[in-house]
Amino acid sequence: MNMYDIITKKKHGETLSEEEIRFAVNGFTDGSIPDYQMSALLMAICLKGMNDSETAAMTFAMRDSGSIADLSAIPGLKADKHSTGGVGDKVSLLVGPMVASLGVPVAKMSGRGLGHTGGTIDKLESIPGFSVTLSNEKFMENVKKTGLAIVGQSDDLAPADKKMYALRDVTATVDSIPLIAASIMSKKLVSGSDVIVLDVTMGSGAFMKTLPDAIMLAETMVRIGEASGKKVYAVITDMNQVLGTYVGNALEVREAVYALKGDIAEDLKRTCLKIAGLMLLGCKKADSLFEAEQMLSEVLQDGRAFESFCAFVKAQGGDVKYIKDPELLPKAACKRVVKAEEDGYLVSMNAETVGRSSVILGAGREKKGDPIDMAAGIENYAKVGHRFQKGDTLGILYTNREESLDAAEKLYRSAFCFGALPVAEPTTIYGIVDETGFHPL
Numbered sequence: 369m370n371m372y373d374i375i376t377k378k379k380h381g382e383t384l385s386e387e388e389i390r391f392a393v394n395g396f397t398d399g400s401i402p403d404y405q406m407s408a409l410l411m412a413i414c415l416k417g418m419n420d421s422e423t424a425a426m427t428f429a430m431r432d433s434g435s436i437a438d439l440s441a442i443p444g445l446k447a448d449k450h451s452t453g454g455v456g457d458k459v460s461l462l463v464g465p466m467v468a469s470l471g472v473p474v475a476k477m478s479g480r481g482l483g484h485t486g487g488t489i490d491k492l493e494s495i496p497g498f499s500v501t502l503s504n505e506k507f508m509e510n511v512k513k514t515g516l517a518i519v520g521q522s523d524d525l526a527p528a529d530k531k532m533y534a535l536r537d538v539t540a541t542v543d544s545i546p547l548i549a550a551s552i553m554s555k556k557l558v559s560g561s562d563v564i565v566l567d568v569t570m571g572s573g574a575f576m577k578t579l580p581d582a583i584m585l586a587e588t589m590v591r592i593g594e595a596s597g598k599k600v601y602a603v604i605t606d607m608n609q610v611l612g613t614y615v616g617n618a619l620e621v622r623e624a625v626y627a628l629k630g631d632i633a634e635d636l637k638r639t640c641l642k643i644a645g646l647m648l649l650g651c652k653k654a655d656s657l658f659e660a661e662q663m664l665s666e667v668l669q670d671g672r673a674f675e676s677f678c679a680f681v682k683a684q685g686g687d688v689k690y691i692k693d694p695e696l697l698p699k700a701a702c703k704r705v706v707k708a709e710e711d712g713y714l715v716s717m718n719a720e721t722v723g724r725s726s727v728i729l730g731a732g733r734e735k736k737g738d739p740i741d742m743a744a745g746i747e748n749y750a751k752v753g754h755r756f757q758k759g760d761t762l763g764i765l766y767t768n769r770e771e772s773l774d775a776a777e778k779l780y781r782s783a784f785c786f787g788a789l790p791v792a793e794p795t796t797i798y799g800i801v802d803e804t805g806f807h808p809l
């Protein structure tokens with residue numbers, strides 16, 4: 369077997385065998401296959417696609433490239449969730465404690481921000497003292513004690529994905545449904561949970577720009593889950609505008625804390641209830657999604673979800689004073705209020721552009737390794753379908769880099785399209801995918 373023949377086969381649109389896929393993934397991971405040959409194969413896959421069995425074979429080869437977390441010492445079914453990325457997506461900060469407070473352990477590995485999208489690990493690091501690296505023993509101890517632990521991705525889990533993703537990032541081969549599915553599912557399968565709920569975002573701020581593509585990605589990942597013996601659901605959610613109100617690390621933690629005390633934006637609430645509800649349903653803590661969502665609404669109202677968040681933060685070294693009073697979280701030295709320049713309805717928003725504006729302010733990284741300004745970000749009141757009058761506040765930009773404000777404001781304004789006629793508010797959740805297919809909501 370050699371890489372040249374494998375590349376040629378895929379270039380002609382033929383189906384690769386499991387052995388050929390394992391040969392390519394293992395060889396690239398151990399360094400015997402060079403970057404240029406793997407790049408050629410990835411590009412051929414981007415252009416010619418992969419069927420379900422090839423995608424599953426690639427996922428399993430990537431899963432097996434490192435170690436697999438063993439959560440069997442934690443009693444009961446464990447749940448995990450993963451988002452394909454968004455702007456203002458603080459869902460993991462809420463769903464983790466909501467589910468944990470109802471007795472379902474959540475042992476989660478999360479990522480850092482990528483491009484215009486934020487990452488849970490960066491957000492958690494805005495809490496003074498919070499540690500995103502725990503030893504295996506401490507990780508397990510915390511899950512047993514508080515029901516929830518969230519850490520950064522460790523190097524020995526799915527190393528093939530780490531190497532392949534870095535190559536895809538610089539060879540324009542990220543936007544391939546089978547490659548995205550294999551990348552995400554390889555990481556989810558090594559993290560050891562029994563039930564996985566995928567939040568597949570769709571729209572201007574997401575990888576998937578259309579509903580058919582989002583459904584195809586969701587169905588592919590659910591089928592991979594089924595083939596590996598895990599219970600996997602996917603929820604297709606809207607990312608044509610900012611989720612909730614805030615974008616930026618400390619700003620989103622602050623929003624999450626108020627939300628966990630019951631003061632929560634409607635779109636954020638709907639998304640969290642659906643994702644957390646499927647986690648409970650999959651772990652057999654509720655007989656129906658309706659019942660699960662009712663249980664979850666109660667823990668948001670009666671303080672149990674908030675208490676669970678406090679216990680989680682404390683167990684990972686975070687100073688709970690900042691959670692009890694989130695106004696103490698890092699605040700930016702400079703702000704700019706952005707006002708509507710004319711009357712009109714907000715017809716559409718480019719959420720990616722809003723995300724890029726927050727990166728200019730310092731909330732994300734222009735390139736890997738850049739420092740983040742934890743206090744930077746956007747308080748966004750521009751919601752599609754709302755009517756604004758000249759002078760109304762669209763949003764407030766926060767930063768410690770005063771010189772970034774002009775460019776960030778220009779970009780932020782360019783994200784909006786106003787019109788004279790009313791438009792409907794967009795759907796928050798398009799549907800759920802399970803092993804029987806897509807169910808619109």
Ligand code: URA
Pocket residue numbers: 452533542547548549551552575
């Ligand atoms: N997120 C991932 O983890 N992998 C991809 O390929 C795309 C998004």
